[in-house]
Amino acid sequence: MTSTTTTTVTTTAASAPPATPLRIGLTGGIGSGKSTVAALLAGLGAAVIDTDAISRELTAPGGAALPAIAARFGPEAIGADGALDRAWMRQRVFADAAARQQLEGILHPMIGAEVQRRSAAAGAAPRVFDVPLLAESLHWRERVQRILVVDCSEETQVQRVMQRSQWSEDTVRRVIAQQAPRARRRAIADAVIHNDGLSLEALALEVETLWRGWCPAA
Ligand SMILES: CC(C)(COP(=O)(O)OP(=O)(O)OC[C@H]1O[C@@H](n2cnc3c(N)ncnc32)[C@H](O)[C@@H]1O)[C@@H](O)C(=O)NCCC(=O)NCCS
Numbered sequence: 001m002t003s004t005t006t007t008t009v010t011t012t013a014a015s016a017p018p019a020t021p022l023r024i025g026l027t028g029g030i031g032s033g034k035s036t037v038a039a040l041l042a043g044l045g046a047a048v049i050d051t052d053a054i055s056r057e058l059t060a061p062g063g064a065a066l067p068a069i070a071a072r073f074g075p076e077a078i079g080a081d082g083a084l085d086r087a088w089m090r091q092r093v094f095a096d097a098a099a100r101q102q103l104e105g106i107l108h109p110m111i112g113a114e115v116q117r118r119s120a121a122a123g124a125a126p127r128v129f130d131v132p133l134l135a136e137s138l139h140w141r142e143r144v145q146r147i148l149v150v151d152c153s154e155e156t157q158v159q160r161v162m163q164r165s166q167w168s169e170d171t172v173r174r175v176i177a178q179q180a181p182r183a184r185r186r187a188i189a190d191a192v193i194h195n196d197g198l199s200l201e202a203l204a205l206e207v208e209t210l211w212r213g214w215c216p217a218a
């Protein structure tokens with residue numbers, strides 16, 4: 001049976017609530033369970049700001065990023081529905097690091113601006129920033145006060161994404177190869193949720209325990 005403990009690497013005094021809402025960075029490799037954890041945190045009262053979701057909005061029909069993407073990658077990057085052709089772009093950028101960096105160069109500044117806007121409008125609730133590439137970004141690490149990493153084995157990542165998104169094993173492994181290794185993510189964590197062999201009920205309990213420790217006043 002795989003270990004299912006939450007490892008709190010550092011803890012911070014629970015008594016004095018921070019003057020400004022706590023900013024938590026939530027990260028993990030593809031398919032680790034970030035969105036599942038983010039939904040649980042939202043249910044507990046967090047203001048979740050999801051960078052994947054913002055990225056999808058920027059590339060939906062009429063999205064602000066589409067002109068720059070079409071100019072850089074050509075009209076074939078845009079599908080018949082007027083949105084980014086995600087399957088086309090996925091094959092392109094996860095096979096070619098330079099192309100991925102070019103796409104990131106267009107999207108990341110726009111995502112960052114929208115994150116700021118949403119965070120400013122989020123009121124008093126603790127913020128949870130769901131950022132797949134947090135370990136890769138010093139910018140992000142400097143902007144959060146706690147880092148929560150959702151971790152699981154690469155085999156579990158592959159199985160989950162193949163099942164959830166009907167991607168080929170090869171595609172999932174190519175995405176994993178373009179992301180920070182698990183050890184690098186764990187090294188920056190204030191807490192790690194080991195989301196392997198864990199029921200959704202047990203996961204919810206771990207998330208709630210962590211939330212009560214970090215945000216006792218929320
Ligand atoms: C390549 C794209 C079109 C693929 O879209 P698709 O719908 O298939 O996947 P989706 O956006 O849901 O992302 C799924 C997962 O892929 C991984 N992923 C996405 N972008 C990246 C990236 N640039 N580098 C490494 N992994 C990534 C993350 O784990 C993410 O959770 C899309 O991911 C994209 O536009 N990526 C660039 C923007 C980006 O860096 N997003 C990450 C959040 S800031």
Ligand SMILES: Nc1ncnc2c1ncn2[C@@H]1O[C@H](COP(=O)(O)OP(=O)(O)OP(=O)(O)O)[C@@H](O)[C@H]1O
Pocket residue numbers: 028029030031032033034035036037052132160161164195196198199200203
């Ligand atoms: N403990 C668990 N038990 C069962 N299924 C799980 C568990 N954790 C996550 N899953 C499932 O695994 C899949 C991937 O989880 P999720 O979408 O939360 O991952 P993610 O890290 O947000 O992925 P991505 O990086 O692709 O956005 C989903 O179908 C989710 O329901």
